[in-house]
Amino acid sequence: MVVVSHTVRVGAPVDEVFAHVDDPENHVEMTPSITAVSNVEPLDNGGKRLDYTYKMVGVSLTGTMETPEYAENNRIVFEMDGDLSGTLTWTFEAVDSATDVTYTAEYDLPGGVLGKVAEPIAVRYNERELRTTLENLRDRLELGR
Template structure:
């Protein structure tokens, strides 16, 4: 398993950041390797189910995410299935009229189990760079 966690403090109010992040179509605009994020349906809990496609090193990975824990203005927890599997957690916290967004994720290392010890450090660094870029792209998109 690979874990990654990072946060960013934004001057934008929580509700605006939450609304932006709650729209699956916005995810591909801020996540560098995400080439597709399409809303499939809104769930009874208010969250979404969406189809994703990541393009990494010339390879394509696809599947679905489903909001399993959805509290407007507080958090969205995604269960990711398909070629990539894991849990993505977004936490929204109001700070001084702005928002602290924390991105925390746990991913299963794809590929043959025998190669996991070799792949895990690469995948961790890749994900850390990806999350860092996502948060700073988000900052540009939602800046007040």
């Protein structure tokens, strides 16, 4: 299993940051490798179910995401199923008038020799992807104020 995580401080209130991350359409703009989000459905727990397309090192991966854990202004957990399986966890912590946002991705690569060879590349790729996503979130909310 591959696990990558990164935290950034966003100069915006936690409710504003949470609302931005909670809208799946914003992920297409924030996350460089998400190329499409569709069929977004609300869930009874406040979360969502959706289809996504993610491009990793030139390969399009598709699947569905569903939110089994959803705590407004605190935590969103997406379970991924499809070409990639795993968990994406967003946590939000109010710090004065800012918000610390942590984004953690845990996922399995395809098995066998190919998976073992690809793992170091996938880890570096996704570490950069998480940092860029959080920097894009911060820039969008701070520059848009």
